[in-house]
Amino acid sequence: MATAQNIIDASLARYKDSNEDAWVDDELLAYLNKAVGHAHNVLVRHGSEMAATLTTVTLATGTQEYALPSDFLAVVQDGVWLEDYNPMEPVPYSQKIYQGSSQATPTRFYLTRDRIGFIPVPSAAATVNEYYYTTPVTLAVGTSMPYDDLLDEPLSTFMSSLAFSRDELDTSLLNETFNTLEKSVLDVVDRRSPLRPVIHKPYGNRME
Secondary structure, eight states: BBBBBHHHSSSHHHHTTTOOSSOOHHHHHHHHHHHHHHHHHHHHHTTTTGGGEEEEEETTOOOEEEEOOEEEEEEEEEEEETTTEOEEEEETTHHHHHHHOOEOOOOOEEOOSEEEEEEEEEEEEEEEEEEEEOOOOOOOSBBOOGGGTTTTTHHHHHHHHHHHHHTTHHHHHHHHHHHHHHHHHHHHHHHOOTOOOOOOOTTTTTOO
């Protein structure tokens, strides 16, 4: 997998500025991180698995709340389930108060700023699966690129475009740069979707 440094070195910005007179690596890295942040938000907004990951929580008898992963952003829809697949219902924190401390097999969950809680309080050890959207990674020059290199080209293009427009005051140009990245990300999401429409081939050489 490519690193952030590989992307910077192969970028159009570096090609036009091989001596780093206009843009040093640290500046381009900042633009690349901005690209990753925007692309990640697009992926989350459109429910892409490219921005999600799966982890597990081991429940202990009598313990209601557990720490969320450090990169937790939001739960994927139907993304919390018990054991083999018993999906849990998301509920507001207030239900914790109404439920009290009674123990049983949990069927609901709630979130606080940094913890996930289960209702009723677990009455036995069990495994809960959490499928969630992560926060965007912050790249260092030696960090591997995210998304299995699927977005390397549009991220690099965005980075170079920000560099080229650094001293411009044209907000329409900046908006176009963000919109172009969003379109490129959604093109990748659409190509990877299992729900893509079927394209029927023409019958023989006839045009019908």
